Amino acid sequence: MAVSTFPSVVRGRRRAKLGALVLAIAAAVVPLAGCDRPQPAAHAPSPNEVLAEATGYYCGMLLADHEGPKGQVHLVGRDAPLWFSSVRDTIAFLRLPEEPRDIAAVYVNDMARAQNWSQPEPGAWVDAREAWFVIGSDRAGGMGAPEAIPFSREEVAQAFVAQHGGKVARLDEIPDDYVLGAVGAAGAAHASADR
Secondary structure, three states: OOOHHHHHHHHHHHHHHHHHHHHHHHHHHHHHHHHHOEEEEEEEEOOOOOOOOOOOOOOOEEEEOOOOOOOEEEHHHHOOOOOOOOHHHHHHHHHOOOOOOEEEEEEEEEEOOOOOOOOOOOOOEEHHHHOEEOOOOOOOOOOOOOOOEEOOHHHHHHHHHHHOOOOHHHHHHOOHHHHHHHHHHHHHHHHHOOO
């Protein structure tokens, strides 16, 4: 009896060795599959503070000349962030397919910590993916367009809505037409959707 099971035991050991070899090769090859693509930074860079010479990516104007919350996008392999004179423009950059995709971090002014609407203070930044945004309020952004006003805390965003109107949304809930549509159309379309 033991002789008749010997071939099946040998075949079982061969299969186990072959399976282990296949797993070892896969473990070595899979990490190499993405070598030609830029890898995101192991740790996201910290937000920078707006310097006097910082200019908006789309408008080419000094950020200091625009009131309201602003944004910054950090790209992999680039030391300085791209600056945006409004949060609306920052979100538009994230949504436009022709813009770079090698994003290491995105920060927007945290209006829960800012005391000055015109020029939020240093340190008043929040990761855009963690922020609560108020859209459709009566406050305009840096270019006079409807703004997506960011807050690090939902309860502060809700208090802002009670005072200035609009509604609270997370980054991925902000409609494309709100940040990509014409300035007058974005506010009008959102106002009619709320009714």
